[in-house]
Amino acid sequence: MVWIPQIPDLVDRLGGADLAHALRDPLSATVPVALDDPEAGRISGVGVLAAWLAVQDTWRAEHKVEIEEVVTTFGERRAVGEWVVHLEGPEGARVGLPVAAVVDPAAPLPVRIHHSRRPLLGRHVVRRPVLRPDPGLRLSxxxxxxxxxxxxxxxxxxxxxxxxxxxxxxxxxxxxxxxxxxxxxxxxxxxxxxxxxxxxxxxxxxxxxxxxxxxxxxxxxxxxxxxxxxxxxxxxxxxxxxxxxxxxxxxxxxxxx
The missing domain is CATH 3.10.450.50 (Nuclear Transport Factor 2; Chain: A,)
Structure with a gap:
């Protein structure tokens, strides 16, 4: 469960001001908002999101989280941010967890977070797919x-x-x-x-x-x-x-x- 507070800033840069505001303050949201997280799964609805973000604030404080920005890749309508989250791990030692988030304001699921849970739990956890594959896509x-x-x-x-x-x-x-x-x-x-x-x-x-x-x-x-x-x-x-x-x-x- 790793929320990156800088994610709404990426939404703003893509022109999604209403969505960015909803991610910062879900209870005053004027647009639908949804995200997918490796632990919590699909989160939608202002009340659920507000409660989850509050838990995240407490979790970051308890684990003495420091967020290191890596780089952001901007496409025409989408951005992919990368960070390393430094925190106290299961044994009390500091660990660095790589986290990426896809910000896709026009999509039904506009925020998709990707990271392993092994550094947090000591084991891998199977996660259900977030999106359907698109056979027509190609990398350059x-x-x-x-x-x-x-x-x-x-x-x-x-x-x-x-x-x-x-x-x-x-x-x-x-x-x-x-x-x-x-x-x-x-x-x-x-x-x-x-x-x-x-x-x-x-x-x-x-x-x-x-x-x-x-x-x-x-x-x-x-x-x-x-x-x-x-x-x-x-x-x-x-x-x-x-x-x-x-x-x-x-x-x-x-x-x-």
Missing amino acids: GAAGAYKAAVDAGVTEAVVALFAPDGTFRGPTGDGRRSVGAKELTELYDSLFAAGGGIPLKLCTVTEDGTRSAFEYVCDRWGGVELPPQPGLAVCTRGGDGLITSVRVYDDVQAPAR
Whole structure:
């Protein structure tokens, strides 16, 4: 349960002033408001949202939360914000939880939050899909090639798309950060060890020429069928078109080997 208070600011920047006001003060809302959170699920209605936000305020204070902004990707009608939430974890130690939020004011579900619950609970939690896949969606440039290589499970093809100092950060934070060809090769060999790739079904694509952020549903890992689960990844390209970073936000657990 991680609410980012900066989310209404992104709504404002997209021209959704009424929605931004509703997210800041639900009891005075003049428009319908809904969001989806990894723990609470679908939240709609001003009373429910107001109560949830009040719980969030208490939770942030109790866990001594500090929010570090990473970057925001703005598309034509949608924005994807990324943060690292620093807080006291289950054992009292400070942890850094990567959190992303998709702000989509024109959509029936205008705010969609993505993060793993493992840093908070010590385990993954299956989450139902947030959106339906759209078979017509495509990613541009190296991001599209990256998704195709991950879908197919070809380590060499994936690593070849990264810059020499390119990085991958998993959903549980810097403890899952891999840098450079050697570490990336070891990572993707491990990810594809279940006997194939990880086909991701695109739900939304938000691109700004440098970053490609995409929401997806994952229902297969190698040869293993999984319960359909949502996630989000952000792929950043350098001036040469190579990938400088990939950051993933989901709670999908690799199948046992």
